[in-house]
Structure formats: structure tokens, C-alpha cells
Amino acid sequence: MSTGTLLAIIIPVVVVLALIAVAVPTLARRRRLRERFGPEYERTVADAGDRRAGERELRDREKRHDSLDIKPLPAASRDRYTREWSSVQEEFVDRPEDAVHDADRLVTSLMRERGYPTEGFEQQAADLSVEHGRTLGHYRAAHDVESLTTRSKATTEQLRGAMVHYRALFDELLSDGGGPRHAPS
Numbered sequence: 001m002s003t004g005t006l007l008a009i010i011i012p013v014v015v016v017l018a019l020i021a022v023a024v025p026t027l028a029r030r031r032r033l034r035e036r037f038g039p040e041y042e043r044t045v046a047d048a049g050d051r052r053a054g055e056r057e058l059r060d061r062e063k064r065h066d067s068l069d070i071k072p073l074p075a076a077s078r079d080r081y082t083r084e085w086s087s088v089q090e091e092f093v094d095r096p097e098d099a100v101h102d103a104d105r106l107v108t109s110l111m112r113e114r115g116y117p118t119e120g121f122e123q124q125a126a127d128l129s130v131e132h133g134r135t136l137g138h139y140r141a142a143h144d145v146e147s148l149t150t151r152s153k154a155t156t157e158q159l160r161g162a163m164v165h166y167r168a169l170f171d172e173l174l175s176d177g178g179g180p181r182h183a184p185s
Helices: 003-037 039-048 051-067 075-094 096-114 121-132 136-149 156-175
Strands: none
Touching (some): 003 121, 039 051, 075 156, 096 156, 136 156
């Protein structure tokens, strides 16, 4: 075999191997982000308008989250929050808009006690997305309805739905014992 023939075989093989060496870790990172963030992965990528920018945003969220001191709740706090939630649910019968506001306040209080910063909804959502990406859609939906209540534009069915959505995140935050964090890749 001539040198030219060998080069014609070796160069494409080396190029293919280099492409594989770059693609495999990238695909593994993408899969890990999809698994970790769930539906929030697609939402963030779509909002960023570019897959790489969206994935960079998700990795930045992970870094910020790793710097937070997220902690489990003591049993007494869990019991207190459970009682408060029951009161909020009872309030819904007579004052549904107030109950939705109180559910939002209670979820925010629970987040704060767990160690999440609460400096605005979008930052709360970004911080929650790292460990609670699968229930974050509930929080977003509840927040949208809660925003309607400030203008008295939410229907009773929307208010009921908001309570269900808040409950999904509330239960997860309440029961999540601050288990092992996922190590970044």
C-alpha cells in the first residue's frame, strides 16, 4: 500500500474518532441535564433560543444551587407546615383568593426555611429547578394564577387548580430531606 492510500484511510478514521471523542461527552452532559431538569430542560433551551446557551444556563443554575445551604426540615417544622397547609386548604372554602395568596406565602416560607433564596419568582424557579425540575411546572402554573388573583381575574376553577399545583411543590419540599446532591459532570 502506498503512503497516499494509507493517509487517505488514516486521516478520515482519525477525524471520525476525534468527532466521536467530542460528541460522546457532549451527549452525556445533555442527557444528564435532561434527566436532572426534566421539563425545565426544554423550557430553558427554548427560552434561550439556542441549545448551548440553554445548557449553559442550566449548568450555571447547578453551580449557584451547589453554593446554597439547602437543608432538611426538623420534624417540628414539618408538622407546623403541615398544620398551616391544612388551615390554608380550609380557608379555600370561604376565601379562595386569600387561600391562594396564603399558599404562595407558605410555599415561599418553606423554601426560605429549607435554605432557598426567595428574592423573586424567576430566581426562585431557577433555584428550585435543580432539584425539583419535575414539579416546577406546578409552581409556575400556580404562580400564574396567583398573579391573576391580584387583579381579581382568576376563576374558581383556576384557583382550585392553583391550590393543587402549590400542593405538589409543597409536598415535595416538605418531604425532601435534603438528600444527596447530584454531582456535576
